[in-house]
């Protein structure tokens with residue numbers, strides 16, 4: 001760290017830290033008081049409520065108690081999270097030209113006179129902390145970032161923004177907080193960037209919520225982290241709307257969610273729903289999709305051309321359906337033959353979803369039987385209906401002919417190659433239909449894939465929710481001595497069970513805001529699934545086309561445009577790569593532009609002076625271990641080993657077998673799994689195979705090459721790989 005001292009003092013850093021520590025102590029003391037008073041109020045409230053009628057608390061008094069102290073409760077809760085994370089509550093200070101000093105923190109805290117001790121980073125008054133620049137200082141003379149461990153100030157980084165208006169005694173310390181933050185070693189989870197958000201990022205974070213906000217930019221430009229800070233900002237600025245309506249954040253995989261899951265809690269927000277793409281339909285399905293299909297199968301399953309196939313699948317009668325209905329009324333045999341039954345089925349399904357159509361189907365059967373009755377049947381229509389519906393032959397037929405069908409059992413039918421081929425006619429090529437049936441064969445044994453999840457969601461939509469068995473509806477709302485429920489079940493819980501079987505109810509959970517990360521990989525079928533969760537939501541969509549794994553970019557674009565429709569759209573482009581050093585990014589960008597000239601290439605903000613090592617292995621398995629060992633010695637943080645899918649398990653086993661020092665810093669992933677993640681050191685194993693085995697080809701290799709924050713090593717087998725750009 002260099003010290004630029006504008007006025008001689010014995011130890012400027014120590015004395016500045018002491019000044020800041022005094023303020024931080026004041027904030028924590030105030031929060032401590034608030035927490036204690038909140039606890040007292042809670043205890044008092046509880047004892048009043050539980051005492052006799054004389055000291056009964058009127059409801060409005062209770063409400064006032066609640067409102068007054070909700071701040072304290074919330075602050076205490078957030079403080080507990082921050083303590084656990086060892087993150088500083090206060091991280092910034094602005095010295096303004098008018099002499100005012102503002103502190104910026106993860107939450108806002110006021111003193112007893114309601115004067116702000118710290119302002120929330122999302123408040124308008126904190127905006128200059130992120131937006132002020134030397135050319136547009138926004139009345140800020142000095143921006144200071146405080147580095148804290150819990151309540152202790154351990155470092156200071158300053159930016160002098162307006163030297164002309166700086167008071168002679170102003171001390172300016174450090175090289176700037178951003179570089180300090182970027183060169184810190186990475187752990188296995190993403191950290192928030194609240195202290196060092198850059199101006200172009202801040203604009204996207206604070207953009208209005210309405211319509212669609214599209215955030216694009218190359219690798220490492222902060223798209224993910226900006227999206228997450230935006231979610232926190234929206235909750236702050238429109239809490240009522242978004243806390244009650246819900247915010248859904250969707251990322252590509254569970255690994256990715258584990259990586260980002262700490263960011264929102266560290267910003268004090270815990271009410272956001274995080275879902276991997278395969279678990280989006282967990283509101284309507286008991287299973288989630290975690291496996292991935294091979295690239296060609298994933299491409300078929302993700303295409304919009306699956307839609308007609310699924311529609312036909314839903315209309316397709318079950319293989320073991322009864323072929324005719326035969327009932328005896330007043331000694332007369334009444335028969336409906338397969339042609340008539342098929343007509344009734346088509347007619348009912350044109351007005352009802354299959355799982356909601358049983359009643360209508362029975363009515364239609366009764367109508368058809370009534371019309372077909374011989375003259376000898378002598379009864380009124382009501383009596384006729386009563387007689388027929390009480391016949392075992394009629395009810396048994398109903399169960400067999402119109403059973404409820406679950407989405408999974410419907411999709412499973414496509415594993416029959418003949419059926420898949422027939423239903424795909426005119427929509428898929430023959431080879432694609434074969435991939436589809438082979439790709440659904442393991443549904444029962446291994447569970448659905450990520451791509452299956454969107455197909456299952458579509459099927460839930462087409463079939464309607466499966467009604468619960470009737471017994472469940474008839475159980476009493478109230479617990480009795482024989483109740484099988486061991487826990488307390490509230491009336492609301494029981495009513496919600498009833499709600500689930502309402503065939504007219506929309507089964508999907510919807511949200512007020514939907515944030516999609518790595519949007520370039522969202523398939524058209526997945527866009528349909530996502531749209532069901534945000535039919536009247538505002539959206540933030542984050543992605544980079546050059547990192548896409550989806551082969552048909554035009555089809556995915558059309559699907560997205562369809563979702564946007566005529567809604568307002570605002571676009572932000574992130575232009576700086578904060579992750580990879582210039583040396584690494586230069587190589588990666590040369591690789592991508594050869595195949596994808598329109599790639600949006602950001603400018604790397606850092607340089608380490610260390611060129612990537614492009615190695616050739618004679619003994620690949622041994623050399624992988626040796627290169628990882630070397631990287632563990634060269635970087636302090638994580639080491640990512642990015643493999644083609646076919647080599648992943650061997651590499652993992654070899655590294656486990658080697659039991660290297662620092663093994664807990666290693667992660668072995670496929671290029672698809674490495675989406676959105678980063679490691680201090682990265683080894684890309686056999687890049688040519690990464691290209692060959694990944695749906696995105698060279699674009700997937702580009703993703704792999706842009707994961708390092710410090711060092712990149714590639715390992716070809718036998719001879720230099722074809723992937724290398726000219727001159728590398």
Ligand SMILES: Nc1ncnc2c1ncn2[C@@H]1O[C@H](COP(=O)(O)OP(=O)(O)OP(=O)(O)O)[C@@H](O)[C@H]1O
Pocket residue numbers: 178181182191192193196197198201217218219220221222223224225226544547578579675676677678706
């Ligand atoms: N303003 C900032 N201050 C400090 N670190 C930052 C800032 N912006 C981004 N970073 C860091 O840069 C890295 C890349 O950010 P992020 O993963 O959000 O980028 P991305 O654009 O989503 O990348 P990719 O497209 O490759 O997934 C992260 O470590 C993030 O914390």
